Amino acid sequence: xxxxxxxxxxxxxxxxxxxxxxxxxxxxxxxxxxxxxxxxxxxxxxxxxxxxxxxxxxxxxxxxxxxxxxxxxxxxxxxxxxxxxxxxxxxxxxxxxxxxxxxxxxxxxxx
Numbered sequence: 546x547x548x549x550x551x552x553x554x555x556x557x558x559x560x561x562x563x564x565x566x567x568x569x570x571x572x573x574x575x576x577x578x579x580x581x582x583x584x585x586x587x588x589x590x591x592x593x594x595x596x597x598x599x600x601x602x603x604x605x606x607x608x609x610x611x612x613x614x615x616x617x618x619x620x621x622x623x624x625x626x627x628x629x630x631x632x633x634x635x636x637x638x639x640x641x642x643x644x645x646x647x648x649x650x651x652x653x654x655x656x
Contacts, residue, residue, distance in 0.1 A: 546589045554579040
């Protein structure tokens with residue numbers, strides 16, 4: 546089990562958090578991971594609850610990314626997560642940690 550300090554709750558499935566062991570700021574994605582969570586609280590999360598985790602980018606990119614996330618329906622975000630997961634499983638490889646953000650940005654920009 547890992548300990549995180551919640552910095553920002555984006556929605557029920559996405560939070561910005563600091564891993565208290567590594568002191569790295571991360572975006573955590575997982576079904577219900579943000580539900581009922583409050584900012585600046587410390588939580589213990591089981592690894593199986595975290596579907597995706599990636600380190601945050603520089604400040605400007607992070608702000609743009611969260612701005613996009615706040616404008617998009619959770620179902621769209623979930624669909625993008627699922628597409629990436631299926632691609633990883635069928636191709637037998639893991640994508641870079643920023644692949645979700647890049648894919649998300651491109652899909653949203655094209656709609």
